[in-house]
Amino acid sequence: MDFAKRLYQRFSSLVHELAKFGSIGAIAFVIDTGLLNFCNVILDLGPLTSKVAATTVSTTFAYLGNRYWTFRHREQSGLRREYFLFFLLNGIALLFGMLTIGFTTYTLGLTDTLSFNIANIVGVGLGTLFRYWSYKRWVFLEATDPMPVELPEGGVRQDR
Secondary structure, three states, X not given: OHHHHHHHHHHHHHHHHHHHHHHHHHHHHHHHHHHHHXXXXXXXXXXXXXXXXXXXXHHHHHXXXXXXXXXXXXXXXXXXXXXXXXXXXXXXXXXXXXXXXXXXHHHXXXXXXXXHHHHHHXXXXXXXXXXXXXXXXXXXXXXXXXXXXXXXXXXXXXXX
16 A cells, blocks of 8 residues: 555656646547537538637637646746647647548548547547647646755855
């Protein structure tokens, strides 16, 4: 039991971060899938246009949720910079969904709603792996701890 407690303490920050990221992602997934089907089936915008529209809305929600909840403890490097990188990286992740939907619809010729949604789920799954890694790497940066600097009189001050 002591081993499990030490293991939890060691990884608790990561576990909590992943749980928050997953919660925001689950809500964004529901938004994305609902809008995707609405745009494709009801509005008949086509599979790829529907994917772009749905992803734009769900990405905005995900940015706000991740910035102000999941990664709020991380250094904030400016709203414009973060928002731009967030959407750029989501644009790259969107390619996973576009490729799986495009392949399913246009290459395999599967145009039914079930195949369309399975392709979307596969694309979202691949995109999610990329997004989590890239957000931590480039968007929501680790907070920098001040480094101690020894002063000539033997004191110590904290610098960034």
